[in-house]
Amino acid sequence: MSPHAETIADWLLSGLELKSTIFHVGQYCGAWQASTAGRHRASFHLALHGECWLHLPANAERAAQSLRLAPGDAVFLLHDMPHCLSPDPRPPASGHESERIGTMSPLTSPADALAPADGSVGIACGFFEFNSGLDDMLLSLLPDHIVARRDNPSLDGARAIFDLIRAEALRDVQTPSPLIARLTDLLFVYVLRAVAGRDEIAPCFWSLMRRPEFAPLVAAIIEAPAERWTTDTMASFVHMSRARFCKQFVDISGQPPAQFVTLVRMKMAAAMLRGGSSMPDAAERVGYQSESAFAQAFKRVTGVQPGAYRRRAVKSPEKQAPAAINRPVAALH
Structure with a gap:
């Protein structure tokens, strides 16, 4: 990332004022389909082990996409948008992109993270909360979604962060560690680097960085x-x-x-x-x-x-904290 892009990434992140992240961590086996759509929040998915596919239906700015996710890949959906993850490379039928199928079970640590013997796929999902009053316009400067690949040379530092996230996720499979939220905040910094280096991004503010x-x-x-x-x-x-x-x-x-x-x-x-x-x-x-x-x-x-x-x-943090931060989130299944 160029010095100019580093300056601008810092400016953008300080403006978004990331407030909180709510997680659901576990794994799927067999036929399943997961989504964080319909909750009116930005969200993310981290592939912890196994492989799956991200399906995005077409919209006014791009054609439909089906993207393979390998262990260590991260998806950041910067707006609430129809989508799903599934083990099937074929997208679901039109109108069913955000349905949830199957049950998420507690996370395990397979011997082979690339191809677990039981075919399971480990996923960490979360939601971003912003508290700036400027988030809609600031987020409009970015693409609607970002896929950060573990093997991207510009994300060398992110690999260590991801390994820490996975280690924290495995510490207590029933209650996700609060450190995952802080680590994911840091991971988002690296994700902006991935955006600056993408050749295929649609017209947006970050395209200027190229x-x-x-x-x-x-x-x-x-x-x-x-x-x-x-x-x-x-x-x-x-x-x-x-x-x-x-x-x-x-x-x-x-x-x-x-x-x-x-x-x-x-x-x-x-x-x-x-x-x-x-x-x-x-x-x-x-x-x-x-x-x-x-x-x-x-x-x-x-x-x-x-x-x-x-x-x-200038009100106290207790008075100005968004109510959504304290609301429980239903399991993503």
Whole structure:
């Protein structure tokens, strides 16, 4: 990953404010089908042992996919979306992609993780909770799903993390270790590296990281959001005409450059407001001379006025914790 991409990965992760992860760990045998769809949360699946297939139905942006998962592979679904895991390379019938079939049993440690003698498949599943008020827009900068392969050279460090996750999962097969949540947070950092290196990703913000003319611009905007980043100044930064710059930025990232600049500014402003800064100070630090214009932009991005956001952020953690974090999750079978 380039230095620019490292800077941007850190910026993105700090904005997502991962709050909690809820896990279900175990294994399947025989005919089965598992899914975390329909719960209105981002989710992930880790293949602990054995092999299975991830099935994704077609949507407006891509064709249907069936992807083989080997031990050590990780799938991050950054939006709630129809999908399933199964031992069958053939996808389920249309409309049945998110059904759950079979029963998950306690995890075991097979002698051969690549091809267990009993044909079992070990899986760790979880849900991401975000608490930033900006998560929808920040997640829109990424593909809807990411598959991180254990054998990906850019994920060397992730292999050690995965081994720790698997070891923690086997310590108590009845109650997943809370350390799995922290380790998976770290694994997500490495997953962003996998995104930056993918050739086949659909148009999204991370596609810009593969273009040497755009990565320095994105890093510069993140590092100095208060600068006067007009379309003309951004085009000049990358030595392009205004028309060519706008077309390429939209084609590659899927959104206009002005929208990205606004998101960067509102992310910084939100962090300042959570830290106790006043609205005038936050507005000035992100390049707004008019508090009214700042308030309108902030509400457009976050859905709330900056004053209300600040008041909510300074409440005690107990008062502002999302209720969903404390709700039990049904078994994924």
